[in-house]
Amino acid sequence: MHAAPDAPRTPSPLPARAGVGLRHRHVADFLTAPPAVAPTVAWIEVHSETYLAAGGPRLRALEAIRRDFPLSCHGVGLSLGSAEGIDTRHLDRLAALYERLQPDLISDHLAWSTTGGAYLNDLLPLPYSAEALDTVRRNVERVQESLKRPILVENPSRYLSFADSTIPEAEFLAELSRRTGCGLLLDVNNIHVSAHNVGLDPLAYLDAIPAQAVGEIHVAGHAVHDTGCGTLLIDDHGSTVADPVWDLLDEALRRLGPRPVLVEWDTRVPDLPVLLAEAERADRRIRAAEAEARHAA
Amino acid sequence: MLHDLQATMRRELLRTGTGIPPGIAPGTGDDAIPASVRFAIYANNVAGSLVEALEAAFPATARLLGNPAFRRTALAFVRRHPPREPRLLAYGDHFPEHLAHSAPDHPAAADLARFEWAWNAAYFAADAPVLDLAALRALSGDHYPALRLTLHPSAHLLTCAHPVLDVWNALLREDMVSEPAPATQHLLIVRPLLEVQAVTLGAGEMTLLMALSAGSDLAHAAMAASATEPGFDLQGTLLAHLQLGSFTAFTPPTT
Numbered sequence: 001m002h003a004a005p006d007a008p009r010t011p012s013p014l015p016a017r018a019g020v021g022l023r024h025r026h027v028a029d030f031l032t033a034p035p036a037v038a039p040t041v042a043w044i045e046v047h048s049e050t051y052l053a054a055g056g057p058r059l060r061a062l063e064a065i066r067r068d069f070p071l072s073c074h075g076v077g078l079s080l081g082s083a084e085g086i087d088t089r090h091l092d093r094l095a096a097l098y099e100r101l102q103p104d105l106i107s108d109h110l111a112w113s114t115t116g117g118a119y120l121n122d123l124l125p126l127p128y129s130a131e132a133l134d135t136v137r138r139n140v141e142r143v144q145e146s147l148k149r150p151i152l153v154e155n156p157s158r159y160l161s162f163a164d165s166t167i168p169e170a171e172f173l174a175e176l177s178r179r180t181g182c183g184l185l186l187d188v189n190n191i192h193v194s195a196h197n198v199g200l201d202p203l204a205y206l207d208a209i210p211a212q213a214v215g216e217i218h219v220a221g222h223a224v225h226d227t228g229c230g231t232l233l234i235d236d237h238g239s240t241v242a243d244p245v246w247d248l249l250d251e252a253l254r255r256l257g258p259r260p261v262l263v264e265w266d267t268r269v270p271d272l273p274v275l276l277a278e279a280e281r282a283d284r285r286i287r288a289a290e291a292e293a294r295h296a297a
Numbered sequence: 298m299l300h301d302l303q304a305t306m307r308r309e310l311l312r313t314g315t316g317i318p319p320g321i322a323p324g325t326g327d328d329a330i331p332a333s334v335r336f337a338i339y340a341n342n343v344a345g346s347l348v349e350a351l352e353a354a355f356p357a358t359a360r361l362l363g364n365p366a367f368r369r370t371a372l373a374f375v376r377r378h379p380p381r382e383p384r385l386l387a388y389g390d391h392f393p394e395h396l397a398h399s400a401p402d403h404p405a406a407a408d409l410a411r412f413e414w415a416w417n418a419a420y421f422a423a424d425a426p427v428l429d430l431a432a433l434r435a436l437s438g439d440h441y442p443a444l445r446l447t448l449h450p451s452a453h454l455l456t457c458a459h460p461v462l463d464v465w466n467a468l469l470r471e472d473m474v475s476e477p478a479p480a481t482q483h484l485l486i487v488r489p490l491l492e493v494q495a496v497t498l499g500a501g502e503m504t505l506l507m508a509l510s511a512g513s514d515l516a517h518a519a520m521a522a523s524a525t526e527p528g529f530d531l532q533g534t535l536l537a538h539l540q541l542g543s544f545t546a547f548t549p550p551t552t
């Protein structure tokens with residue numbers, strides 16, 4: 001395993017270093033030259049649902065790469081906000097996959113995607129009400145019981161909010177974590193995107209997040225969409241990380257201390273060196289936060 | 298209440314229209330972006346990502362139809378038949394049927410899509426060893442007639458009304474492909490190790506493999522094959538499939 005031996009102790013089983021999302025076009029690079037990748041990439045993350053196959057080369061390749069890198073499995077399909085509860089067949093399939101891969105971390109989103117037996121393949125927004133909190137709490141508990149371990153729940157990017165939302169998002173997540181024991185996956189690009197789109201204060205958001213609950217951070221690129229009556233930021237993971245998002249990462253690391261930071265790049269996936277350069281930028285920021293924390297101590 | 302909101306959102310997300318669920322808050326401050334524009338971001342994500350999933354599963358079919366036409370018919374399919382589960386690798390099994398009645402200008406499209414679906418199924422199928430040839434050779438010859446051969450779990454047998462393997466190969470080479478004339482093609486798609494193999498089969502060969510996969514012993518399967526194709530070469534056919542890796546195991550007779 002190439003896990004950085006000097007990574008500081010944090011509430012995360014992953015090293016507090018930069019990781020990248022493993023995408024199909026980079027699999028050959030990871031298989032043939034792990035040492036070339038390893039100095040920059042301390043761990044990898046995959047989308048769990050992409051590997052829900054009985055067998056085959058894709059799963060085989062991940063099992064090989066996983067021997068060299070700590071692994072975070074990031075789900076997009078549990079639909080933790082579904083009023084109708086968790087799809088138990090899906091949960092069983094994930095449990096079998098995790099049994100096989102033994103990931104260091106498992107996560108999914110504060111969102112919903114399944115209703116009436118249809119899976120809509122998007123992270124759809126919830127009104128942040130007492131009812132929704134109770135629903136998500138029940139679903140997270142069901143998942144954690146079945147997987148026999150805590151999961152991390154990620155803040156989504158939002159394009160709208162609901163009139164009957166009564167709980168600010170960060171407080172909703174803090175309360176969810178307090179009630180279920182789940183960890184949090186803090187996506188600072190999503191905070192930036194949501195702040196622009198639905199108007200929230202990113203720094204107040206960070207202040208409301210319980211530091212000890214955060215086991216992982218995401219950064220990613222976003223697109224600017226001109227609607228003709230104002231701009232919306234679209235969380236498309238299709239470019240380099242924007243400067244204000246790097247700044248927000250620094251703010252988060254200052255508050256939380258060093259954490260594992262993932263660079264997500266899912267559309268228009270670039271050549272590996274471009275992705276590694278982004279991971280290096282993330283790594284420098286984690287190290288700076290680490291030095292600052294050491295200095296303050 | 299949450300349940301009703303989600304049911305309403307689902308209806309609107311899968312519909313061509315500008316309906317929005319109730320309860321979306323107006324923008325904050327000087328922001329004048331209407332709720333319909335905001336909701337449309339989600340609607341586009343849902344439809345667009347599912348159309349992309351079908352494009353990824355059926356790349357040759359998309360080329361045969363041309364991208365705009367493929368995306369139109371894929372969108373209609375997505376709206377009528379959204380996935381039943383979050384495992385998108387399993388999404389699209391009914392897409393070939395949809396093409397059969399939605400792409401009248403491309404009669405081969407449904408067959409090509411069935412082939413691509415079988416190819417995907419072989420790619421993601423359970424891993425299994427190929428039949429141990431040495432163990433089979435060690436068996437006494439009198440056991441052969443009552444022998445049962447198990448097809449590899451990744452094996453798919455397909456009969457198409459068009460020469461889809463030729464079309465598929467041409468499309469992968471990015472050759473210009475005109476709509477092929479109908480001609481029956483029997484196919485085996487199998488992944489013995491890491492690579493998916495697709496081969497055309499003779500009529501007797503197809504009958505043999507179908508009979509074996511249905512549980513017939515070798516003697517009965519061979520008889521059925523000879524009935525389909527007079528002069529059927531059993532030995533040559535078996536040898537070819539043992540080399541290809543079409544079988545995973547054999548069961549000797551229990552005498």
